[in-house]
Amino acid sequence: MDWLSPLFTSLLVVALYLSPLFLLTGIAIYTKRLLSKNRTSPLGADLLRPAGYSLQKTIDDLQSDLMGVFIAIPMMSSSVPLIFLAQEKLSDKQLGWGTWLFAVCTVVAVVGYQIYKSVGIVKRLAILRLGLACEMAVGQELEQIIRPENHPYRIFHDLQFDGFNVDHLVVSPNGVFVIETKGRSKQVVDGKKQARVRLENDTLHFPGHFEKKPLEQVRMNVRTVKRWLADATGFDVPVAGVLVLPGWYVERKQRAMDPYVLSAKELPTQLPRLSAGALELGQVKAVSYQVEQRVRNVDRERV
Template identity: 30%
Template structure:
């Protein structure tokens, strides 16, 4: 009995090391997909997003990248698979015994597979956050671009000192630094996607945040200092936070504090002159030129 067990154990270990990693990866991906579809929070975006320039070509490039990666992985696996197919039938299982080195390799392999499965799970969650953020930025950009018909100049994804500015709107009377934030809602209906802003914090259903306000203020200060250095003129910048898909209360004209928190559909925030003097065309062009300098050179 012990001899039979000694013969079967190495074979079982080899079989497990060959089959289980694939099973773990597949199970992890299926679990993540199920959790994503049945999650307690969902995106508040309900409007259809228009295609960006080159959208079809970009999707085709991403599809080709996936195909190339898949086939590259298959090429890398062909050699080991063929080698195992040729060698395993020739193994004398009765003479195969595991020493301490075999067990060390087996345990290390199992731990490595577990770590890789955990990394896949964390990367999948990170990808979901980036995907939500990307869709939110596109939603904001498509609403802000409509302001160009109202004498506004709009730029997106501008490299700053340590981060990127999601959007900058040069309105008829002021410059706005616009930060888009993506937040998932926990329920259905308008109430689940309503946020309250009191000038010091954004109150979502079930939690409150102040960090986005601090971030918007810091980015607006940086942009103001940068434009002053580039144009030689003091250029105040108004910080704005866009929450696509959210109803924000109170409306911007009744909000307190230096940061405006809005749904990007409320474009009048950027065209309302109030008591601000109108900027002449030459000054606005100098601001746009300074912002264009932040973009990197196109690759050859």
């Protein structure tokens, strides 16, 4: 039959195979529109960015990509053979071994790529989830700082700049503190966690490796924030950097001031003792206002 051409048969099989997925997608879109019809958020302003907001968005995107891979693998591994089988049955024509070899190679190549992609996503998700947990832990520790009226503190999270973000920013009469969180896994040796990091010669010495880039990153962030605040407020704002290593005991073999290096547990007691420079109450409010305008961009309708 002419209408049962190989192309038409393939399209017909694909349409029948994917019709439940299309139906489910259509129902979901219709339900979403129905629920949002004539409704709006009761909030009158956008929300402040919470701790780890950028990381959470990246994790959500990667999880969606991973779900797409999980859907693509069984669909590809079954749809291609199904198309060729349908062509044989409907057109009553036996396909050659070359056609089947092509089908098998296509399935193996596509599925192999999807497996390779999924492994990369899973590895990245593990790293991002560690970073998110650490940023949330630091944010919770910051919230515990005692803030009397004559010594006010304002705490902001996930301050966005071109190409990077500041994890946390504290505005206080002691100056502005740019806080960078670094989550590092602990090694386990003979059943014991290695939880000590040594700061020496401007280097972080972890068990088994050392790092300098986190210290350099905090200094770069401090310079960027200082320039931006000077332009935004019209006066010179004292800014200092703090590198926080959640879960680690920091052994200092040098005087840590540029940046300060703390564990998360030290923040509530040590941060009020640090000083970047003096700010009057009016200056604290002016700086806080400028920072708030920058971070108040979480769409209340999308939360």
